[in-house]
Amino acid sequence: MTAVPAEPTQVSPAQSDPKPTLRARLRRITRSYLFRVLLSGIITIWAVTTFTFFLIRQMPGSPFEIKIDELMTRQSLTYEEAYRAAASIFNFDPDTPLLLQYTDYLGDLARGDMGVSITRTGTSVSSIIIRYLPWTLFCVGLSLLVSFVLGTLIGLAMGYWRGSWFDNLMTAIASILSGLPDYIIGLLIIVVFGVQLRWFDIGSVRGGVDPTITPAFSLEYIGSILSFATMPVLIYVLSSIGTWVLSMKSSTLSTLGEDYITVAKARGLSERRILTGYIGRNAMLPLVTRLAISVGFVLSGTVIIEEMFQYPGLGRNLFIAISGRDYTTMQGIFLVITIGVVLSNILADFVIGWLDPRVRIEGGNTSS
Numbered sequence: 001m002t003a004v005p006a007e008p009t010q011v012s013p014a015q016s017d018p019k020p021t022l023r024a025r026l027r028r029i030t031r032s033y034l035f036r037v038l039l040s041g042i043i044t045i046w047a048v049t050t051f052t053f054f055l056i057r058q059m060p061g062s063p064f065e066i067k068i069d070e071l072m073t074r075q076s077l078t079y080e081e082a083y084r085a086a087a088s089i090f091n092f093d094p095d096t097p098l099l100l101q102y103t104d105y106l107g108d109l110a111r112g113d114m115g116v117s118i119t120r121t122g123t124s125v126s127s128i129i130i131r132y133l134p135w136t137l138f139c140v141g142l143s144l145l146v147s148f149v150l151g152t153l154i155g156l157a158m159g160y161w162r163g164s165w166f167d168n169l170m171t172a173i174a175s176i177l178s179g180l181p182d183y184i185i186g187l188l189i190i191v192v193f194g195v196q197l198r199w200f201d202i203g204s205v206r207g208g209v210d211p212t213i214t215p216a217f218s219l220e221y222i223g224s225i226l227s228f229a230t231m232p233v234l235i236y237v238l239s240s241i242g243t244w245v246l247s248m249k250s251s252t253l254s255t256l257g258e259d260y261i262t263v264a265k266a267r268g269l270s271e272r273r274i275l276t277g278y279i280g281r282n283a284m285l286p287l288v289t290r291l292a293i294s295v296g297f298v299l300s301g302t303v304i305i306e307e308m309f310q311y312p313g314l315g316r317n318l319f320i321a322i323s324g325r326d327y328t329t330m331q332g333i334f335l336v337i338t339i340g341v342v343l344s345n346i347l348a349d350f351v352i353g354w355l356d357p358r359v360r361i362e363g364g365n366t367s368s
Contacts, residue, residue: 151244159252296344
């Protein structure tokens, strides 16, 4: 019996339709780790923006009322005269329904418009952020880098030579510093070293740059910026280095118990090679993740410290906006801070996946 060759299968138009392939791709994208992280970040930014919008309007007083009180006090105006003067100054109608203000804000935000400052007539919020954000990025970013590097080096030495006088001394110092808020450290430095010991003139460290120097890419101008940033940077470093030191010490102690450290010592490797190439490299992995998360909080700066030293950063402008109930400026600054924190968390997720292959494997399994 001879076999009859099978006829070629005819593909129907429905079977050749590329829609199932497109649907499968969309399903794969929506189930991917990257899509979930980005969607979660967008939802978080919207939720925080909405919460902030309604919360700041529940604060006692409004920009209108604060300006009216100021005009009545300084210029001895009646309430009606002060009200008319405030209405001519502000581009803000306090009688507009709150829900309408919210929808208008979201509409402007979708077009990339953060609005105009209420208390700074004619000044856009985006221009305020663009002008003062670099100061905060420089000052707080530099302090974060310095505190991280010094903290990891000191913590590594403390963990490796645990029980020594150096370990005991630095543990006590780091514990004290990690428990003190930055503004307490700032006040102590001003009172003790500025007022009592007179090591520096308090007036000479307030501000961002010497106003008598013409802005230019010169050593004099750059030196002035570094000089005025010294005190805020010092306070930021002192207030955060204790946490890095204690975290690195704990991570180092857990790393010392690993088998590859014992093998490295058995091979006769030098103490320096073991300390830097084996212990320090692996003990730093958890701290790198924390560093990536901390980057987002650089944008917020420290409101109290910037106001204390009149440093022209984003934190001081947030303090001014809160004091004057400048809703639009507060919204813009909080939005930038929220975006920075969300992006830093996304960065931390990818850093973890890059440092730990097991996370990448699990992520690949879940995204399939």
